[in-house]
Amino acid sequence: MPLVSERSQTTPREPGASPRPFEVAPIRPRRARATFFVLVGAVLLVVAGSMFLGSNPIAPAQVLSALLDPASDIDSIVWGSRVPRTALGALVGSCLGVAGTVMQGQTGNPLADPGLFGVSAGASLAVVLGVYVLGVNSMTLTLTMALVGATVASVVVFGVAALGRGLASPVPLAIAGTAVTALLGAITSFLVLNDQESLDAYRIWVVGSLSGRTLEGIGPVLVFVAIGLACALANVRSLNNLALGTDLARGLGESLWRARLVGLGAITFLTAGAVALTGPIAFIGLTAPHVGRALVGSDHHRLLPASGLIGVVALLACDVLGRLIGGQAEVSVGVVLAAVGGVAFVMIVRRAKLASL
Numbered sequence: 001m002p003l004v005s006e007r008s009q010t011t012p013r014e015p016g017a018s019p020r021p022f023e024v025a026p027i028r029p030r031r032a033r034a035t036f037f038v039l040v041g042a043v044l045l046v047v048a049g050s051m052f053l054g055s056n057p058i059a060p061a062q063v064l065s066a067l068l069d070p071a072s073d074i075d076s077i078v079w080g081s082r083v084p085r086t087a088l089g090a091l092v093g094s095c096l097g098v099a100g101t102v103m104q105g106q107t108g109n110p111l112a113d114p115g116l117f118g119v120s121a122g123a124s125l126a127v128v129l130g131v132y133v134l135g136v137n138s139m140t141l142t143l144t145m146a147l148v149g150a151t152v153a154s155v156v157v158f159g160v161a162a163l164g165r166g167l168a169s170p171v172p173l174a175i176a177g178t179a180v181t182a183l184l185g186a187i188t189s190f191l192v193l194n195d196q197e198s199l200d201a202y203r204i205w206v207v208g209s210l211s212g213r214t215l216e217g218i219g220p221v222l223v224f225v226a227i228g229l230a231c232a233l234a235n236v237r238s239l240n241n242l243a244l245g246t247d248l249a250r251g252l253g254e255s256l257w258r259a260r261l262v263g264l265g266a267i268t269f270l271t272a273g274a275v276a277l278t279g280p281i282a283f284i285g286l287t288a289p290h291v292g293r294a295l296v297g298s299d300h301h302r303l304l305p306a307s308g309l310i311g312v313v314a315l316l317a318c319d320v321l322g323r324l325i326g327g328q329a330e331v332s333v334g335v336v337l338a339a340v341g342g343v344a345f346v347m348i349v350r351r352a353k354l355a356s357l
Contacts, residue, residue: 032296039295039309043090046316050086051078055323055330085210089316089333092210092274093284095225097311098232098304099270100285101292105239105300106263107174114271114285117177117264121184122153123275124206128191131201140217142205143276147220150272156180158264173260208281208334210319221273228269232304235262239300281334283341284311290345314341 051067052060056077066078099114107116115121126149127142134141160176192199238259241249246256274281292306315333318340322331 032302035295036302036306036309039306039313042313043309046313046320047086047090049320050089050316051082053320053324054082080214084215085213085319086316087215088213088277089210089319090312091225092278092281093311093313093315094308095228095270095274095311096281096284096315097288097292097307097309098229099267099274100287100311101289101300101304101307102232102235102239102263102266102270103285104289105242106260106267108242109174110290111286112174113282114267114274115181115280115282116174117267117271118153118157118180118184119150119268119271120275120280121181121188122156123147123150123272124202124280125149125184125188125191126152127205128188128198128202132191132195132198142201143217143221146276147224147272150275151268153180153184154264154268154272158261173264205279207332208279208337209332210278211330211332213278218277221276224269224273224276228266228271228273231262231266231269235259235266236300236304238262243298243300279334281315281337283337283345284314287341287345288314 052058052063054077058077063078063082067083096114100112103112103114103116104110106112123146126145129149130142130145157173157176157180160180161172188202192202238249238254241252241254242259244252249256249259271285288307288310289303291310292303295310296302296306314337318336319333321340322333322336325331325336
């Protein structure tokens with residue numbers, strides 16, 4: 001039974017009370033359950049689309065035959081490309097959707113994105129350093145470097161914010177994250193502008209793509225994702241309490257330090273795993289939580305899984321669209337998301353009251 005009801009998040013605030021980050025109309029439980037059925041159906045639809053549609057036209061019967069018989073002539077396309085990118089798209093989309101929800105719930109900022117804590121910038125710098133210093137050219141080593149860089153960047157952000165004993169408020173974390181992201185981005189730019197090999201590797205990785213990705217070396221990422229999901233689930237009650245404002249959260253017995261630490265762990269592990277697999281992908285972590293609140297309400301018991309499903313649908317749908325409009329060359333999913341996600345987010349902002357801060 002959720003600690004915070006939908007109605008309690010939409011009642012007027014008392015004078016002098018700390019502001020509540022998000023206020024949306026209450027959603028009936030029956031409607032929320034129906035929405036989950038629709039989202040699951042949408043996930044199955046985009047998974048099927050990802051398997052059957054691509055830049056290389058293949059009849060659905062041939063795809064099914066290849067799935068059942070890996071020794072067929074088109075095995076390299078179906079099992080070598082479409083199956084891995086579909087699995088990775090589902091994994092990355094769900095991670096970014098959940099991480100974005102936790103990020104916005106922790107900071108109370110409707111424009112917060114998982115990359116705010118320096119995760120993407122840390123992974124980018126680590127990939128460039130791997131090429132520039134170590135000459136890394138294998139997918140497994142690149143994946144490892146990205147994971148390490150993302151984790152180190154988040155630890156640095158947490159350490160900088162903790163120096164001022166300001167973790168009870170989301171503002172020091174956001175400021176530290178912005179500062180660290182800017183610093184790491186400047187170092188990355190300096191390296192890639194002074195080394196052609198690093199620039200080539202960075203240019204391929206930073207665009208955010210599922211093309212050419214395989215399941216090689218995915219084991220450590222799955223561990224990161226599992227830890228991140230566990231932290232997100234453990235943070236649900238705290239997120240509902242924080243939605244009432246920090247003052248009321250303290251009154252309900254919430255440990256703000258523990259809530260921030262667990263939330264930061266969820267954001268770090270989920271985003272690090274996603275970024276390591278596909279490179280930085282924007283807009284899913286930003287828009288999925290807003291769409292989820294409109295569909296199932298602000299209770300994080302429902303919002304977290306809904307955002308994860310929305311992330312899967314958005315990423316796989318944009319990946320399929322990029323395959324179809326780009327011809328044999330394809331258009332990276334990061335580019336398609338930037339175009340589609342930007343338009344979608346503007347429409348959301350114009351049509352809905354996203355937050356009262």
